[in-house]
Amino acid sequence: MAKKVRASVPAKVILFGEHFVVYGKRALATAINQRLAVEVSDREEDGYHVKIENIPTFGLELDLEGGARRAYPYKDYGSATKAVAYVKESIAYLEERYGLNRGGVEIEIKSEIPLSAGLGSSAATCVATIAALKEYFGLSGDLEAIRNDAHHVELTVQGAASPIDTAISTYGGYVLIERNEVKRLPLAGLDLIVGCIGSIPLNMGTKKASEIGLKTKRVVEEVKKRKENFNAIFDYIFDAADEITAQAIKAIEAKDFVNLGALMYINHGLLDAIGVVPGRLSELVKVSQALGALGAKVTGAGGLNEMGGVGSVIVLPNESGARIKTALDIAGALVMDVKTGEGGLKLETDF
Numbered sequence: 001m002a003k004k005v006r007a008s009v010p011a012k013v014i015l016f017g018e019h020f021v022v023y024g025k026r027a028l029a030t031a032i033n034q035r036l037a038v039e040v041s042d043r044e045e046d047g048y049h050v051k052i053e054n055i056p057t058f059g060l061e062l063d064l065e066g067g068a069r070r071a072y073p074y075k076d077y078g079s080a081t082k083a084v085a086y087v088k089e090s091i092a093y094l095e096e097r098y099g100l101n102r103g104g105v106e107i108e109i110k111s112e113i114p115l116s117a118g119l120g121s122s123a124a125t126c127v128a129t130i131a132a133l134k135e136y137f138g139l140s141g142d143l144e145a146i147r148n149d150a151h152h153v154e155l156t157v158q159g160a161a162s163p164i165d166t167a168i169s170t171y172g173g174y175v176l177i178e179r180n181e182v183k184r185l186p187l188a189g190l191d192l193i194v195g196c197i198g199s200i201p202l203n204m205g206t207k208k209a210s211e212i213g214l215k216t217k218r219v220v221e222e223v224k225k226r227k228e229n230f231n232a233i234f235d236y237i238f239d240a241a242d243e244i245t246a247q248a249i250k251a252i253e254a255k256d257f258v259n260l261g262a263l264m265y266i267n268h269g270l271l272d273a274i275g276v277v278p279g280r281l282s283e284l285v286k287v288s289q290a291l292g293a294l295g296a297k298v299t300g301a302g303g304l305n306e307m308g309g310v311g312s313v314i315v316l317p318n319e320s321g322a323r324i325k326t327a328l329d330i331a332g333a334l335v336m337d338v339k340t341g342e343g344g345l346k347l348e349t350d351f
């Protein structure tokens with residue numbers, strides 16, 4: 001049994017096909033170079049002890065000076081209850097499934113992945129916790145088994161979860177998802193900008209604000225309702241989205257960034273058509289486009305105006321990337337430079 005184990009895994013972005021993938025269409029997702037690590041080591045007292053060093057998340061910061069009331073996103077390293085739910089369930093699952101014989105175990109989490117931003121922080125927590133504990137207890141490190149275990153845990157905690165996030169956290173690189181099947185693709189890395197709107201508007205009630213943790217579920221339900229109303233039209237939109245993913249893969253293979261960017265704008269337009277682009281995310285895409293970005297789109301679930309317009313966008317920058325980042329920052333987003341195609345699970349022992 002190893003004395004000390006560290007498992008580190010990447011965050012994800014969906015490049016093309018989110019929402020449409022729920023209806024069996026193709027989607028392309030990739031790992032990015034923001035990572036989460038779980039360290040497991042011996043502890044003198046019996047039982048598990050969890051320490052969360054830093055989980056970047058969002059909150060509200062108010063500037064009341066001179067009557068100006070503006071909300072800014074901020075990084076809050078304290079609120080980690082959500083992550084703890086995934087750690088607890090991972091332990092419970094492993095104990096039941098593999099009959100772990102525990103003594104004292106120390107678990108420490110260190111993360112660069114913002115919470116509730118559509119970047120896969122929940123899946124990353126599950127994959128890294130499970131991989132680290134399995135290694136620590138001398139269980140098989142088979143990647144497909146780890147992915148499967150982590151997907152199970154995500155399903156138990158959330159009630160519903162697509163296999164995308166756990167696959168990306170485990171394997172890294174790129175994955176194509178088609179009818180719930182996950183296929184790894186050997187594509188080259190891209191430099192992107194991610195912009196996250198995390199601050200909640202001042203006029204939003206606390207009940208609504210507390211529902212934001214379940215945003216993906218709610219947005220998927222809204223799409224379903226709209227689809228039922230416009231079924232024949234949505235069939236065309238969904239087929240177009242499927243074709244966009246196929247052509248985007250070819251554009252990445254050919255390093256054709258002009259066409260890749262254009263496909264991002266088209267995909268964004270379709271996401272707008274199905275109702276998942278709130279004003280604040282629309283603004284981020286428009287401002288990037290105005291500054292000459294090759295492409296920009298909402299990534300992941302998107303958002304709803306009535307849920308504060310929180311969510312994330314990805315931008316394929318041109319040479320004016322620095323100006324785009326400043327503009328996104330001014331528009332209230334948390335801005336990150338990321339590289340796609342990042343490696344998957346990394347395990348170290350007795351480091």
Ligand code: PMV
Nearest residue numbers: 018019118119162216300301
């Ligand atoms: O924002 P996220 O990472 O929760 O992405 C949701 C992606 C959807 O396609 C909208 C839902 C799904 O389960 O695939």
